Amino acid sequence: MRFRLTDDQRALREGVREVFARRFDGEALRAAVDRADGAGAGSGSEGRGAVPGAGDGADGSGPGGGAQHAAGGGSVLGDGAGRFGSGGGRPAEGPGGAGGVRAARVDRGLWRDLGELGFFALRLPESEGGVGLGLPEAVLVFAEAGRMLLPGPLVATHLAAGAVPGAATGETVVAAVDGGLVEWLAEADVVRGDATGAVALRSIDPLTPLHRVPARRAAADPVAILLTAAEQLGTATRVCELAAQHARAREQFGRPVGAFQAVAHLCAGILVRVETARAAVHAAAVTGDPADIAAARLLADEAAVRGARDCLQVHGGMGFTWESEVHLHLKRAWVRTQRAGGVTESEELLAAALASETA
Amino acid sequence: MDLSDTPEEAAFRARLREWLAAVLPGLPPKPSPDDWPGRRAYDLGWQRRLHDAGYADVHWDASPTTRLIFLEETEKAGAPYVGANFVGLLHAGPTIAAEGTAEQRERWLPPILRGEEVWCQGFSEPGAGSDLAALRTRARRDGDAYVVTGSKIWTSHAEVADWCELLVRTDPEAPKHRGITWLAMPMDAPGITVRPLRTLAGSAEFAEVFLDEVRVPVANRVGDEDDGWRVTMVTLSFERGTAFAGEVVACRRVLGELAVEARKNGRWDDPALRRRLGRLHAEFRALWRLTQWNVSAAEATGGVPGASGSVFKLRYSHARQELYDTAAAVLGPDCLDLDRPWTLDRLSALSYTIAAGTSQIQHDIIAERILGLPRGR
The missing domain is CATH 2.40.110.10 (Butyryl-CoA Dehydrogenase, subunit A, domain 2)
Structure with missing residues (x-):
């Protein structure tokens, strides 16, 4: 048994973390939220060419700026990350167009960069142009994406690689119907599943547009559940960092608030949930066992949602502001809990597994 | 990330299984809980058998992974607990091994390993x-x-x-x-x-x-x-390492027994209870994975478990209480009967969030040593 990251896996995680931090930093996140802010229920109806008319203050990413992505080709995640480095730009917009209702958009430049990095083709065999890595690596990379709140239908496009032309390279944005919801429907080039009768709703998460569809029961893909759990783990990790940072820095009564046990113990509780979820998510990625995956999902959902809640509490009044980043993590975590049958389905699966073990 | 045994680990596991299968049927009956001399003799006798079979020092010299395999397999086979040997094998012994003089090690360690002294x-x-x-x-x-x-x-x-x-x-x-x-x-x-x-x-x-x-x-x-405080800290970090690994295996078994009981008495049809059992299943799977994760980290660094042991201890102690609270929900009114199997376990589980460092102390340790928060109190 050697249940820890290999040197290659560690390098992959660090590399991806660095690239994501450069390609989608706090400023980029803020800009994306500002662009999407105020999106109405009908936000999905506009054409893809439409671009927010305002709020694009970030350098190099104004309307008409065109897609920017890394120059060069061939190198992918498996060779060590860093492909994004040469581009160096902010998330780019598509071709400029008339403004409309502002809405969260898939940043096509980012998407192609993710494709070039090997994010979508990560688990495709090298003979099919993929990176040839496995679920353990996918889990590490998705956790980093979740940590940075990378927007877009990441799981759906990743799962479409090899099946939908252009998905692996990031040329095609793929959305998927999941139970009664579709994320990023209007932004997708290809929608997997039956989205007939889709109605846009005003999404609680400014960076995840949502449509309601008539619910159809379908067995959830365990890999989709696992990758969602990985994203939740990333969120949980991030809110743990944010809570601890704030608790160390913010002073009240002449002391850092983290010196008060009531606050310190909230932070410690976040960390305990993160570490437990991490072990469950990584193990599920190694075994691929549906019961392990269901367990990982329950633990990771808990770590992300409760972690974000407690992080918000640690931030006090600042945590309740739009300006703070904390609410974005909580809202995304809430969105992810609705995927793949939700918590109930995973609990029932684990109960059934228990029953069959002892039958 | 590899959860499978290396060839050496697989060989150790196979040998141990074979030995347990041979030796366990011949053990004397367990003494009653209030028969202290009987318990002493039983626990020392078991340690003696381990010693003669070459497993005496598995808590000390073996690699963390080997130790984990030992705890997993002995628990699965229903072997006796460490019992009266606990302090010798898991506290005092490791302390003497780490901090004692050659003479002290020679005087005290062999009788612990041979099952002669408590x-x-x-x-x-x-x-x-x-x-x-x-x-x-x-x-x-x-x-x-x-x-x-x-x-x-x-x-x-x-x-x-x-x-x-x-x-x-x-x-x-x-x-x-x-x-x-x-x-x-x-x-x-x-x-x-x-x-x-x-x-x-x-x-x-x-x-x-x-x-x-x-x-x-x-x-x-x-x-x-x-200098006894520093000497003692060596001991305490052992306590928070793999000390509970066997118990996690045991809790998984109890969970299976709860499912059987719930289906027998019809409470399985209550979706809320069923899902609570499902969630506990996730919890104990995760705790086993966390144990493996911590053991692999200890293996890699060669160090003692440190604060990661606090993470495990905190989570596990609360999970154990939830397990037996759920047992009570499965039993219904029978949970008040001291002669039912899980009633006493539910009571003794109450000590878990207190003994070996209360949950509040564990939170302090995590906040200070892992998250770098200022020392409070």
Whole structure:
């Protein structure tokens, strides 16, 4: 048994973390939220060419700026990350167009960069142009994406690689119907599943547009559940960092608030949930066992949602502001809990597994 | 990330399984819980068998992964617990191995490994629980002996122990962490009174130990005088490492038994209860994975578990309580019957969030040592 990251896996995680931090930093996140802010229920109806008319203050990413992505080709995640480095730009917009209702958009430049990095083709065999890595690596990379709140239908496009032309390279944005919801429907080039009768709703998460569809029961893909759990783990990790940072820095009564046990113990509780979820998510990625995956999902959902809640509490009044980043993590975590049958389905699966073990 | 056994680990596991299958059917019947001499003999006898089969030092010299395999397989096979050997094998022994002189190691370690001597622990005091360093049991030097006076509490197996790993205050003027000394006290020395301590579960699993001018040879001191706190910390981090690994395996088994019982009595049809069991299933799967994760980390760094042990201990102790609370929900009104299998377990689970560092202390450790928050209190 050697249940820890290999040197290659560690390098992959660090590399991806660095690239994501450069390609989608706090400023980029803020800009994306500002662009999407105020999106109405009908936000999905506009054409893809439409671009927010305002709020694009970030350098190099104004309307008409065109897609920017890394120059060069061939190198992918498996060779060590860093492909994004040469581009160096902010998330780019598509071709400029008339403004409309502002809405969260898939940043096509980012998407192609993710494709070039090997994010979508990560688990495709090298003979099919993929990176040839496995679920353990996918889990590490998705956790980093979740940590940075990378927007877009990441799981759906990743799962479409090899099946939908252009998905692996990031040329095609793929959305998927999941139970009664579709994320990023209007932004997708290809929608997997039956989205007939889709109605846009005003999404609680400014960076995840949502449509309601008539619910159809379908067995959830365990890999989709696992990758969602990985994203939740990333969120949980991030809110743990944010809570601890704030608790160390913010002073009240002449002391850092983290010196008060009531606050310190909230932070410690976040960390305990993160570490437990991490072990469950990584193990599920190694075994691929549906019961392990269901367990990982329950633990990771808990770590992300409760972690974000407690992080918000640690931030006090600042945590309740739009300006703070904390609410974005909580809202995304809430969105992810609705995927793949939700918590109930995973609990029932684990109960059934228990029953069959002892039958 | 690899969860499978290496060839060496697989071979160790196979040998151990084979040996357990051969030896367990021939064990004598378990003594009753209040038969202390019987329990001592039974537990020492088991340690003797382990020793003769080459497994005596699995808690010390084996790699963390090998130790985990040992705990997993012995628990799955229903082998006896470490029992009266706990302090010797998991506290005092490792401390002596790490900090003792060659002479001390030679005197005390072989009898522990061979299943000949029982150790108990004299750390906590009525006035020093979570704040262990506030202990006040006094040791005054008199020639070649320390003269010890004070009282200790929560001492398991004190009635049948040969030795006590004892923390005493040798310098009352020094800051509280600096004036402490670690002694090996022979339990047959004059001046020791042991009084059983009845817990809320009704049994006397612990004792109070009263010390009145007990003479302990200076040669029994491990580490330097006034350096006992550092010596002790070596011991405590062992406690938070793989100490609960076997219990996680046992909890998984109990969970399966709860499912069987719930289906038998019809409560399985209650979706809320069923999902609660499903969630516990996730919890104990995750705790096993966390154990494996921590063990692999210890393997890689060669170090003691440290604060990651606190993460595990905190989560596990609450999970164990939830397990037996759920058992009560499965049993319904029968959960009030002390003759039902899980009722006493539910009561004893209440100690888990208190013993070996309360949940609140574990939170403090995590906040300070992992998250780098300022020291509070």
